Amino acid sequence: MPAAKTEIFYSVLRIAVEEFDAPIDTVIIGVDPEAFHPGTEIHPQARLTSTYKRYFSEDTVLSILREKVLRLFTIEQSVSSLEVLLREMSGRETDYFITWGPDGFPVEVNYDLAPEGYIEDPAERLEHGIATYPRTTWYPERFNGLSDECKNWWEEFLKICDENEIQVYAFIPPYHPRLLDNLMRINAGPIFDETRTFLESTVTGMGGTYKDYSDIGNFNGDPDNFLDETHPDMENVELLVRDLLAD
Numbered sequence: 001m002p003a004a005k006t007e008i009f010y011s012v013l014r015i016a017v018e019e020f021d022a023p024i025d026t027v028i029i030g031v032d033p034e035a036f037h038p039g040t041e042i043h044p045q046a047r048l049t050s051t052y053k054r055y056f057s058e059d060t061v062l063s064i065l066r067e068k069v070l071r072l073f074t075i076e077q078s079v080s081s082l083e084v085l086l087r088e089m090s091g092r093e094t095d096y097f098i099t100w101g102p103d104g105f106p107v108e109v110n111y112d113l114a115p116e117g118y119i120e121d122p123a124e125r126l127e128h129g130i131a132t133y134p135r136t137t138w139y140p141e142r143f144n145g146l147s148d149e150c151k152n153w154w155e156e157f158l159k160i161c162d163e164n165e166i167q168v169y170a171f172i173p174p175y176h177p178r179l180l181d182n183l184m185r186i187n188a189g190p191i192f193d194e195t196r197t198f199l200e201s202t203v204t205g206m207g208g209t210y211k212d213y214s215d216i217g218n219f220n221g222d223p224d225n226f227l228d229e230t231h232p233d234m235e236n237v238e239l240l241v242r243d244l245l246a247d
Contacts, residue, residue: 003137005035006153007056008046013160014055024166028244030173032214032230033188033195036150039142056153122227129229130179140186146194154198158206168208169244170199174216174236179229211244219243 009029016022034040046052099108119125134140161168172195175183183192196212203210213219216236220243225236232240 003034003040003043004046005037005040005042006031006150006157007042008052009035010153010157010160011046011052011055013157015051017160017164024164026167026169027161028169028241029171031154031170031195031199032173033143033146033191034137036146036154036195036198037139037143038145038147038150039139125228126176126226130176130182133179133229134182134186134188138183138186138188140188143188143191145191146198151198155202158202158208161208162206168203168206169211170203170208171211171240171244172196172199172214173230174213174219174221174232174240176226176229177216177223180214209244209247213240213244 009031013024013027016024041047042053047057098106099110101107119128158168160166172192192214200210211218213221216223216232219236219240221232221236221239225233227233
């Protein structure tokens with residue numbers, strides 16, 4: 001789920017363990033400082049999905065329905081819906097930006113059908129992300145420390161792991177070095193320090209493994225191997241996982 005916060009970590013694991021009796025023995029999880037952000041809300045993909053939110057929210061059914069209806073009638077969603085209906089009524093083959101397989105994973109991306117504003121060129125997309133991320137995702141004016149509520153959800157997540165003898169490998173995911181520099185310029189350093197201290201204390205305190213990979217030098221990563229400002233490509237991912245599981 002995009003931009004998941006600690007409430008979602010908790011609810012997904014609880015669903016897997018309690019409702020599906022999933023035989024989980026290991027959890028490998030990237031936890032960035034934004035997972036503890038006190039000034040951002042959970043993305044609607046999870047916030048408006050009752051399966052997840054019933055574990056962390058006391059919103060009424062009516063309030064959830066109201067927000068869903070309001071989102072349904074945004075211009076962008078209405079136009080997209082009409083396009084799909086017109087294609088179906090005309091019998092034309094339906095084309096989408098992303099084609100999904102039966103297992104739910106994306107299997108093909110048709111860049112000719114990319115949504116408005118999508119930047120296809122990887123280098124241009126990276127530059128755009130590095131420049132805009134601090135103000136569009138980090139929100140420095142709202143990020144003065146880790147949310148106590150988010151910290152509590154993280155501790156509840158670890159409690160489930162401990163009770164079910166699940167081994168935890170937690171890490172701060174890598175940022176592109178230039179994005180990390182930009183974040184340091186807006187005084188994000190104390191937030192990273194607070195995140196490192198909290199994760200190391202809580203994870204190692206229950207016998208888990210914690211690593212800080214926010215700086216790619218910590219796993220000998222390559223700054224040229226990034227898909228965008230916060231997502232490393234598979235070469236960097238393999239280096240990260242090998243280092244994380246080295247012991």
